[in-house]
Amino acid sequence: MSAKLNKKRKLVVLISGSGSNLQALIDACSDDEVNAEIVAVLSNIADAKGLQRASAVGITTKVVSHRDYRDRQAFDQQLAAVITPFNPDLVVLAGFMRILTPTFVDQFMGKMVNIHPSLLPKYAGLDTHQRAIDAGDKIAGATVHFVTPELDGGPPILRGEVDISNRDTAASLASKVLSVEHKIFPLAIRWFCQNRLRLVSDKVILDGDELGENGLLYNNH
Numbered sequence: 089m090s091a092k093l094n095k096k097r098k099l100v101v102l103i104s105g106s107g108s109n110l111q112a113l114i115d116a117c118s119d120d121e122v123n124a125e126i127v128a129v130l131s132n133i134a135d136a137k138g139l140q141r142a143s144a145v146g147i148t149t150k151v152v153s154h155r156d157y158r159d160r161q162a163f164d165q166q167l168a169a170v171i172t173p174f175n176p177d178l179v180v181l182a183g184f185m186r187i188l189t190p191t192f193v194d195q196f197m198g199k200m201v202n203i204h205p206s207l208l209p210k211y212a213g214l215d216t217h218q219r220a221i222d223a224g225d226k227i228a229g230a231t232v233h234f235v236t237p238e239l240d241g242g243p244p245i246l247r248g249e250v251d252i253s254n255r256d257t258a259a260s261l262a263s264k265v266l267s268v269e270h271k272i273f274p275l276a277i278r279w280f281c282q283n284r285l286r287l288v289s290d291k292v293i294l295d296g297d298e299l300g301e302n303g304l305l306y307n308n309h
């Protein structure tokens with residue numbers, strides 16, 4: 089491998105909650121499955137459990153509370169001001185529960201990914217698991233996508249599916265979906281860090297080939 093390819097990519101991870109996806113990424117980086125270093129974890133929630141996960145392994149953490157800013161624009165400006173000095177190759181939204189302004193998103197276009205707990209384009213926004221159950225869906229899942237200004241609307245990279253059983257509740261389904269999230273998110277980030285994955289205008293390119301509009305389907309087996 090050339091020196092350039094071997095160089096660890098820098099990730100800044102944004103969270104609002106438990107940080108189980110962050111943990112999967114911390115583990116994947118420390119196992120060298122993902123050729124990257126998490127240089128900072130930022131949260132808008134001061135007591136987000138994910139911040140403890142980061143501190144426990146010596147990752148720098150920062151809190152930017154949305155409550156301290158008069159509007160989204162001002163909050164996002166501060167968020168960008170905190171992120172930029174870390175000079176990240178990729179900004180990772182791992183359960184970051186704030187809607188980002190187009191100005192913020194434009195600064196990180198092609199360099200920011202999100203994981204959403206549904207098979208997009210179905211169920212953008214909140215309550216995805218209950219909505220899938222209420223609709224009588226037989227399959228649920230999660231989608232990793234590049235972030236564009238449209239909420240949960242950026243081009244999909246990779247999705248993972250799980251079966252919905254008739255005993256599933258929103259909570260049981262969330263836990264099944266999370267376990268697939270922990271596989272697909274590090275995998276997509278691994279590809280990005282290997283320079284295999286990129287966004288070209290609104291198309292996702294993996295290994296030189298354009299992915300279809302739903303991205304790739306993760307094969308669990």
Ligand code: GRF
Nearest residue numbers: 106107108109183203204205
């Ligand atoms: C995940 O379900 C993710 O898809 C969504 O928020 C949740 C975050 O979970 N965006 P965690 O904080 O990574 O445990």
